Amino acid sequence: MVIEEAVIYHLVMPLRETFKTSYGSMKDKHLCIIKIVSNDGLEGYGELDAFAAPWYTEETTETAALIIKNHLLPMLKNVNLTNPDQINQIFQVIRGNEMAKAAVETAVWDIFSKMSEQPLTTYLGGQIGNIPVGVSIGIKKNLDELVHTVSNYVNDGYSRVKLKIKPGFDIGPVERIRRDFPKLSLMVDANSAYSKSDIAVLKQLDRYNLAMIEQPFGVTDFVNHAWLQKQLQTPICLDENIRSLEDVKQAAELNSAKAINIKIARVGGLTEALKIATFCYENDMIAWCGGMFEAGVGRAHNIALASRTEFSFPGDISASNRYFERDITKEEFNIKQGKVTTPSGLGIGVEIDQQSLDSYCKRREYIVLN
Template sequence: MFIKHATLYHLVMPLKEPFKTSYGVMKDKHLCIIKIVSSEGLEGYGELDAFSAPWYTEETTHTASLIIKDHLLPMLKNINLTNPHQVSEVFQVIRGNEMAKAAVETAVWDVFSKMASQPLTTYLGGKLSDISVGVSIGIKETPDELVRVVSGYVSEGYSRVKLKIKPGFDVEQVEQVRRSFPELSLMVDANSAYKKSDIAALKKLDQYNLAMIEQPFGVTDFVNHAWLQQQIKTPICLDENIRSLADAKQAAELNSARAINIKIARVGGLTEAIKIAAFCYENDMIAWCGGMFEAGIGRAHNIALASRTEFTFPGDISASNRYFARDIITEEFSIKNGKITTPVGLGIGVEIDRTSLDFYCKRREYIVLT
């Protein structure tokens, strides 16, 4: 398969409500959708899920789209791709830029699964027809407000709730949520907001029967995560630290974590994500699929990945109406009894809503590769 040409759609999608984490407040999601067209005329779609500012990783929507246009796509010009894994091999000479790589690589996976006349879930080796999912909730001003929000999502059927925390917005919030929902699968995500000196608060969180504490320390810190894991019984989950299989192996070797949040965008694509999931399964570590405020294309890729049996914990794969009033696909992903049904159509299994794509699109770029 050769890639004939590609189109980059630069979108700005307002969130239904602002989302607050330890990094700051986000009101809009800047996206770049990549469409590739194969020599056979098949279309494949990927989603660039970097943010508008470099607070999650070094990449931004703008810088990553430049890498895609100026470096990654030209590297695939006139290359006969025989399988989607080949893309990550070609991109190895480019350091970092995992989100840019993932956007292109996932579009190629979409094309290959369509060439095979299979849903992407099947093509990836997925076995699960219904995916258990959870929801991520931003920092709220008061514990009472947080409990009200959690109650709403529990009533919608979410089987697991993740609370964003930071120093000063942690123990009291978790305590009230746990008191209101004693049986709820509950976890917290710090997005690297804590230091070793905050150990007292982290130890207090250990008493609330949490499924895990995600990324308490810095994004390159494996040693202090291992130090903390020795002192608390709650499993530590690593997110930003893990960008490759090598990182997962380092976390396991140092006992820095018992769980890994696998995000397709953060690890450079589906090929690396599958390797990390297999490693977690072989080493008795919890693997689950994280979210990046995806629109429908990115969500469809996440669901396909999470359909693999290595994913034993509900992922951050929310319903279509979770973040945006209007999505860019014609189908809706909805929650029923805490699960999302995997698409059965070919490739990512969803159709692009051209009207919505044009509605959100600020500009587009067309790149010829043959």
């Protein structure tokens, strides 16, 4: 397969409600949809999920799109691809820029699964069916609002809830939710908001039967996470630290974490995500699929990955209407009894709603490769 051309759609999609974390607030999701077209006329879709500002990783929507246009796509000119794993190898000469790489690489996986006349789910080694999912809840104005939000999601059937926390908004929310929902699978995500000086608070969180504490310390910190894990019964989960299989191996060697949040975008694509999932399974580490406020294309890729047996913990794969009034795919993902159904169509199994895509699109760039 040879890639003939590509289109980069630059989108801004308003969120249904402002989402707050320890980093700040977000009202709109900036993203790009990458469409590639093969010499056989097949189309593959990937999603660039870097944020508008570099608060999660160094990449932004605009910088990553430039990398895709000026560096990654030109590397594929006249290249005969025989399997999607080649992309991971070809892009290794480019340092970092994992989200840019993932946007192109996932589009290639989409095409190859269509060439094989399979859903991406089975092409990746997963199973068609229903998979359990969880939901991530941002920092709320007060505890009553938080309880109301959690209650609504529990009633919707979500099997796991993640609370965003930060210093000053941690023990109180966890204590209240655990009291009101004693059997709920509950975890917290700190987005690197804490340091060793906060050990007393982190030890206090250990009392609330949490599924895990995600990313309490800095994004390059493995040593202090290991120091903390020794003092807690609750598993520590690493998110922002993990860009590659080598990062997971380092975490395992140092005992920095017992769980890994695998985000396709953050690790450079599906090839690396599969390697990490396999390593976690073989080394008794919890693996689960994280979310990046994906639109329908990115969500479809996430669901396909999370359908593999290595993913033993419900991922952050919410319903289509969780973040957006209207998605960019004709098919919507709905949650029923805490589970989402894997698409059964060829490739990612969803069709682009061109009218919706156009309504969110601020500009598009056409790249001819051959």
